Amino acid sequence: MLKYRLPGALPGEKIIKILRKDLLILFGKFILTLILAGLPALVGFIMLNIYPNLWQGETSYPLIVLAVSGYVLFIWLFLFFSFIDYYLDVWLITSQRIIDIRQEGFFSRTVAELKLSQIQDVTSELKGVLKFIFRFGDVYVQTAGEVQRFTFRQIPHPEEVRDIIIKLVEENKRHHAQCEKH
Amino acid sequence: MESPPFKGGVGEVKLTPLIPLYKGDKLKNMTIPLIAFLYLYLLFVFIWSVFSLIALYHMMKYGQINFTTFITTFAYIAGAIIILSFSYEYLSRIDWNVGLTILQGGAGLFGVDKF
Numbered sequence: 357m358l359k360y361r362l363p364g365a366l367p368g369e370k371i372i373k374i375l376r377k378d379l380l381i382l383f384g385k386f387i388l389t390l391i392l393a394g395l396p397a398l399v400g401f402i403m404l405n406i407y408p409n410l411w412q413g414e415t416s417y418p419l420i421v422l423a424v425s426g427y428v429l430f431i432w433l434f435l436f437f438s439f440i441d442y443y444l445d446v447w448l449i450t451s452q453r454i455i456d457i458r459q460e461g462f463f464s465r466t467v468a469e470l471k472l473s474q475i476q477d478v479t480s481e482l483k484g485v486l487k488f489i490f491r492f493g494d495v496y497v498q499t500a501g502e503v504q505r506f507t508f509r510q511i512p513h514p515e516e517v518r519d520i521i522i523k524l525v526e527e528n529k530r531h532h533a534q535c536e537k538h
Numbered sequence: 539m540e541s542p543p544f545k546g547g548v549g550e551v552k553l554t555p556l557i558p559l560y561k562g563d564k565l566k567n568m569t570i571p572l573i574a575f576l577y578l579y580l581l582f583v584f585i586w587s588v589f590s591l592i593a594l595y596h597m598m599k600y601g602q603i604n605f606t607t608f609i610t611t612f613a614y615i616a617g618a619i620i621i622l623s624f625s626y627e628y629l630s631r632i633d634w635n636v637g638l639t640i641l642q643g644g645a646g647l648f649g650v651d652k653f
Contacts, residue, residue, distance in 0.1 A: 361602060415639075418572055418632045422579045425625035429586050432621060436614045437593055443607070444600050457600075462592055465600070 364469075366452050373520060375447040377510040378492035385438040393431050396424055437462070447508050449520060452528070454497065454506060472528040474500045478521045480514035497521065569637035576634055583622075590618065 362369065400420075403410055410416045444459035454475075456468045477498035487493050493514040497506035511517060594611060601607040 414633070414636050415572060418629075418634070418636075419575060419638075421625070421628045421632070422575055425621070425629070426579060426582050428621050429583065429618070429625075432614070432617055433586060433590055433593065436590075436610070439610055440593055440597055440601075443610075444596065459596070459600070462589065462596075 362448065362450065362455075368451070369453075370451045371448060372451060372524065373449040373517070375449070375508060375511050375517065377442060377445060378490065378512045380486070380490050380492065381510055382439070382442045385442065386435070389431060389435045389438060392434070393428075396427055447511070449517075449524065451524065454521070456506060456508075468506070470497065470499055470506050472521075472525050473532065475521065475525045476500055478518050478525075480518040482514060495521070569639050571635070571637050572632075573634040575638075576629070590614075 362371065407416075410420065441459055444457070444465075446455075446457045448455040448457070453472060454470045456466075456470075458466045458468075460466060475497055479496045479498070480493060481496065482488055482491070482493035487510075492510055492512045495508040495511065495514045495517050497508075498504070499506060508514070508517060594614070597607055597611055
């Protein structure tokens with residue numbers, strides 16, 4: 357059984373799969389952070405060419421130190437938060453339901469769940485060159501509930517996930533049918 | 539502060555300057571103490587710390603205790619300590635009693651000899 361603290365775990369419920377966005381998404385965020393981190397170096401290089409004595413000035417040097425320190429702290433927090441944003445967005449497929457946990461910014465967290473018995477249709481989508489090469493995409497789950505469509509965004513191997521959900525839905529239907537007979 | 543009288547046309551006309559720094563025929567210097575920027579920086583560090591604590595709280599409460607969360611949390615705290623240590627190292631060497639002078643003579647926004 358996969359280890360994860362299930363929100364509102366049902367009796368006999370087992371986690372089948374834990375899904376997060378593809379690692380390429382996280383890699384993209386790291387690249388963006390690296391670019392942002394490199395910007396002060398570029399700006400500094402340009403400024404030193406225009407004002408060669410900038411580093412020795414008795415007022416310019418402290419201002420540069422303060423600005424660089426503040427910027428580096430900001431980038432470090434930005435990087436950490438990018439990771440948290442990636443890591444805390446989770447989809448859980450259990451033996452009885454699908455749970456969508458989304459971290460949106462610093463102060464917003466959404467948890468939505470969908471029972472397997474409410475699933476009507478499952479579609480996987482791989483659209484775009486990068487997604488096709490690296491095999492990540494979206495899975496759409498059509499439901500009979502209040503939320504019409506449940507979406508797994510940018511997950512690895514969406515076709516496999518689709519197959520898992522369909523298999524679980526069929527098992528769930530068989531189980532309910534057997535329970536009704538008895 | 540009075541502007542020099544404008545001579546020309548009919549009589550003399552006295553103009554009120556828009557920037558009240560005009561004294562005689564020289565611009566008055568305005569000095570901002572460098573320590574004001576240090577206070578601003580410390581305020582920023584305080585706000586940054588609050589957001590860092592919020593991020594760490596999210597990670598520990600919702601991130602599940604495993605190797606990945608432990609390593610990233612540890613790396614973040616270690617990195618923050620290193621950055622703050624280096625910042626302190628550089629900032630502690632600075633003389634904060636110096637002022638940043640602007641509007642010095644006609645040399646532009648920042649005095650040339652201050653750079």
